Amino acid sequence: MLLKRILADKANGLWMITSLVTILALPLVIGTGLYLKASPLFDQQSFFSLVFSADWAPSEGRFGFRPYITGSLYVTLLSFLFTLPVCLLSAIYLTQFSSQWLIRTMHPVIDVLAGLPSVIYGVWGVLIVVPLVAGNIAPAFGTSSAGYSILSGGIVLAIMCIPYILNMLIEVFRTVPAGLIEASLSMGATRWESVKHVVIRGNYPGIISAYGLGIAKAFGETIAVMMVVGNVVKVSGNPFDAAYPLPALIANNYGEMLSIPMYDSALMFAAFLLLIIILIFNMIFRYLIHKTRKQ
Amino acid sequence: MSPLTPTDSNVLTVSHLNVYAGDHHILRDINLEIPSNRITVLLGPSGCGKTTLLKCMNKLTDLYKELKVSGNIYIGNDDILNTTHNIPAIRQKMGLLSQRPYPLPVSIYKNVAYGLKIKGIRDRKLIDFSVEKHLREVGLWDEVKNRLNAPATSLSIGQQQRLCLARGLAVKPAIILADEPTSALDPISSKIIEHLFREMKRHYTIVLVTHVLRQAIRLADHVIFMCDGRIVEQGSPSDLFSHPQSDELRAYLIDGN
Numbered sequence: 001m002l003l004k005r006i007l008a009d010k011a012n013g014l015w016m017i018t019s020l021v022t023i024l025a026l027p028l029v030i031g032t033g034l035y036l037k038a039s040p041l042f043d044q045q046s047f048f049s050l051v052f053s054a055d056w057a058p059s060e061g062r063f064g065f066r067p068y069i070t071g072s073l074y075v076t077l078l079s080f081l082f083t084l085p086v087c088l089l090s091a092i093y094l095t096q097f098s099s100q101w102l103i104r105t106m107h108p109v110i111d112v113l114a115g116l117p118s119v120i121y122g123v124w125g126v127l128i129v130v131p132l133v134a135g136n137i138a139p140a141f142g143t144s145s146a147g148y149s150i151l152s153g154g155i156v157l158a159i160m161c162i163p164y165i166l167n168m169l170i171e172v173f174r175t176v177p178a179g180l181i182e183a184s185l186s187m188g189a190t191r192w193e194s195v196k197h198v199v200i201r202g203n204y205p206g207i208i209s210a211y212g213l214g215i216a217k218a219f220g221e222t223i224a225v226m227m228v229v230g231n232v233v234k235v236s237g238n239p240f241d242a243a244y245p246l247p248a249l250i251a252n253n254y255g256e257m258l259s260i261p262m263y264d265s266a267l268m269f270a271a272f273l274l275l276i277i278i279l280i281f282n283m284i285f286r287y288l289i290h291k292t293r294k295q
Numbered sequence: 296m297s298p299l300t301p302t303d304s305n306v307l308t309v310s311h312l313n314v315y316a317g318d319h320h321i322l323r324d325i326n327l328e329i330p331s332n333r334i335t336v337l338l339g340p341s342g343c344g345k346t347t348l349l350k351c352m353n354k355l356t357d358l359y360k361e362l363k364v365s366g367n368i369y370i371g372n373d374d375i376l377n378t379t380h381n382i383p384a385i386r387q388k389m390g391l392l393s394q395r396p397y398p399l400p401v402s403i404y405k406n407v408a409y410g411l412k413i414k415g416i417r418d419r420k421l422i423d424f425s426v427e428k429h430l431r432e433v434g435l436w437d438e439v440k441n442r443l444n445a446p447a448t449s450l451s452i453g454q455q456q457r458l459c460l461a462r463g464l465a466v467k468p469a470i471i472l473a474d475e476p477t478s479a480l481d482p483i484s485s486k487i488i489e490h491l492f493r494e495m496k497r498h499y500t501i502v503l504v505t506h507v508l509r510q511a512i513r514l515a516d517h518v519i520f521m522c523d524g525r526i527v528e529q530g531s532p533s534d535l536f537s538h539p540q541s542d543e544l545r546a547y548l549i550d551g552n
Contacts, residue, residue, distance in 0.1 A: 099360055179397040182355050183459065187410040187466050188387035197409070202400030 031275055038269035041262055050269065056233045063266045065273060067235045071150070071243030072277075075229060076219045078154025078239065083161050083214065088200075088207070091169035096181070096195055103170075110170075113163035122227035125156035130228055138240050145240035148230035153243070156228050157218050165214040172206035173199055204292035212285030216278050222247035246270050246277075306331040306470055306500045307352060312366035312376075314347055314356070314524075321347050323524045325366070329470070329517075334492060334501045336511045336532075339521035340547065345504040348521070349472050352502070353389050354382055370469075383413075389470045390463025390499075395479040396455035398447035399462075403439050406447045406458055410466035429461040433491055453484025460491065470500045477510065489514060508551030512536060520544050 041050065045063060053064030094103045133155075134147030145151075176199050184194035200207070230242020231252065250270050253263070307329040314322040322344045329335050337345045350356050354375065356364050368376040375385045387410070399406050407426040416422060426443070430436040435457045439450070447458055456476060463471065473492070477485035492501055492514060505511055511518060512532065519529040522543045528535055539545045 177397060178358070179393050179395070180399065182350075182358070183391060183393065183397045183462075184399065184409070185355065185358075185383075186353055186386050186389060186391035186472075187413060187463065188383040189409075189413045190383055193413060197401075198399060 027275075031272070034268050034272040034275060038265050038272050041265040041269050044262065051273070054235050058260050058263050058266065061262060063262070063269075065246075065270065067233045068244055068246045068249050068270065069273065069277070070235050071229070072219060072245040072247070074150050074239070074243060075153040075157060075225060075245055076215060078150065079157035079161060079218050080211070080215055082154060082158035083165055084211070086158075087162055087165045087169055087210075091166055091173055092195055092199060095170055095173040095176075096199060097191075110163045110167055114167060118160060118221060118224040119227075121156055121160050122224035125152060125224060125228040129155050133240070141240070143238075143240055146230065146242070148228060148242050149240050150229065150236075150243045151239040153225045153229035153245070154239070156224050157221055160221060160224055161214045161218050164217060165210050168210035168213065169207065172203050172210060175206075176202065205289045208285055208288045208292060212282065212289075215285075216281050219278055219281065220247055220274060222251050226251060246274050250274075304331055305329060306370065307502075308367075308369040309348075309352070310367045310369070312348070312351060312364070312368065314344070314351065314365075315363040316359075316361055321362075321524050322351070325526055327519055327526060327529060329500060329502055331500045332496055332498075333516035334496055334503055334514050335517045335519065336515035337502065337504045337519050337521060338508070338511045338515075338547075339506065339527075341506055343521045344524040345506075345521055346474050349474050349502065349504050351376065352470075353386055353391055353472055355386075355391075357382070387414075387466045388468050389472050390460070390466065390468040392456070392460055392463060392471065392473040392476040394475045396452060396459045398450070398455050398458055401447065402444045403447050403450070403458060404443040406462050407465050409462060414466070425465055429465045430458075432464055432495075433457040433461045434487065435461060451484075453480050453487065456480060456484065456488060457491070460488070464499075468499065470502060471495065473501065473503045475504055475506065477505075477507075508548065520547070522547075 041063065044061065045053075050063060050065055051069065052066055053062075054066040055062050055064040056067060094106060129152045130147035132147075133149055133152045134145050137151065138145035138147075138149075180198050180202075181194050184198050185191070189197070225245055226248035229245060229248065231244045231248055232242040233244050234241070236243065250267050254267050305328040309325055309327045309329075312322055312325040313320070325348060337348060339345050347356070347362075351364060352368060356362050364376065366376060367374045370385075370388065378385075399409060401409075404426055407429055408422050411422050411425060427436060427440075430439065435454060438454060439445075439458075442449075447455065450458060456479075460471075460476075477488050480488065489510065492503065495501065496516075503510075503514060515532040517529070518532050518535045520527050520535065520541075520543070527541045527543050528539065535544065536548065539548055
């Protein structure tokens with residue numbers, strides 16, 4: 001009996017360690033695989049020129065990824081700017097000001113939004129956001145746009161990220177004890193001052209990690225963005241222009257056009273770049289969390 | 296009992312206070328007076344409405360939309376319960392000490408300076424002075440003077456509770472509302488807090504909620520005994536504890552000893 005229990009204990013321990021090692025090794029295996037597949041490209045062009053050149057002519061063997069990288073970053077940045085105030089203020093309202101009834105109603109709504117397939121957001125973007133940008137927003141800024149633009153991509157992406165980030169923020173703000181707010185109020189702080197000092201400042205690490213995870217997810221989002229962003233290879237600072245994000249490049253071309261030499265390697269390099277950039281995002285956010293937690 | 300009206304020696308007067316949470320009648324027709332520069336003890340078993348009564352005095356019941364509050368609470372001649380005018384100023388007149396300490400997620404220094412910052416005081420010297428003064432007042436200065444910038448959460452629970460007291464005193468309240476302030480503390484820290492209360496009643500009026508009979512006997516100048524949301528008896532501790540009139544208090548005295 002004892003032997004059986006000890007064996008079960010050992011077997012379980014081994015099983016847990018194996019699963020853990022598998023998970024830990026996964027990013028490494030994927031990264032190495034992508035790197036090896038992309039490596040033929042490095043014989044032809046330096047890493048530096050691949051990343052910073054804007055010259056994209058696959059049929060002539062020239063691969064400059066800058067338009068894709070800036071396109072991706074631009075769309076992600078816009079979506080971040082849109083989600084930042086919306087999520088923060090809604091989460092504060094729901095956890096600090098609203099009645100229990102409202103938060104109970106909101107939860108299933110948020111869950112449904114988070115669970116919608118991204119292609120639905122894409123279709124919705126094509127039907128609503130693209131015409132809105134072309135017909136209303138661009139003219140309001142005194143310019144014209146086809147609607148398929150960085151701005152549309154940013155808006156659709158922001159809306160996709162809202163339920164995801166909002167859920168995390170609500171969980172973070174829920175942990176603030178009522179006693180802390182009461183203490184702040186009884187020292188003569190107003191409701192908003194209490195929220196600012198206790199709920200927001202006290203939870204910087206949690207807020208940063210919510211947005212960090214949201215952004216990493218947004219950066220790799222493919223379908224919905226691809227459907228509204230125009231997919232034109234160029235570097236532009238104008239949000240009403242079209243762009244071509246990295247994930248869209250891979251999704252649009254993988255499996256086709258492989259007759260062009262090195263195209264296969266170039267797409268693998270795009271995937272590798274995605275991995276690296278998300279890694280960098282994560283490191284920046286880890287650092288920020290670490291820094292705010294120290295205080 | 297006849298409805299009470301404010302008088303000079305009473306800092307705070309509660310008259311016909313009723314609180315409902317849905318169908319549940321939490322406080323039933325509460326009438327009481329809090330004498331100034333005394334320790335008034337709200338005594339009673341858990342769940343009898345002591346904390347709710349305390350929160351009414353501070354208008355913290357505003358936070359709980361499910362509570363329906365009616366009646367009057369006077370400070371001087373102002374009815375603070377039925378006003379929406381300058382609530383932060385009303386709350387500032389009362390320092391709150393809760394069951395367990397809730398230090399703000401900032402440094403020790405900033406915790407004490409918080410109330411002053413809220414008031415709009417920017418003079419660094421004045422803030423330094425006030426922080427030291429109030430940390431001394433609660434006997435914490437010598438323990439923390441070398442680590443004022445350390446997070447408040449790095450202190451022990453007993454120290455945190457004294458920090459919360461210092462922080463409350465920094466906004467110069469007239470009344471201190473203490474809600475079972477020693478229930479989470481070790482005996483030595485509890486003793487320090489009790490000692491502080493005895494010292495502080497020279498300058499402040501203290502309302503102390505407790506369910507610990509011995510603490511009430513040690514500290515009370517005036518006792519209000521509550522049961523099931525009602526005030527059963529109130530008066531001087533010598534009267535109440537040696538000649539209890541009601542069955543509830545008699546039972547409580549026997550169980551408490």
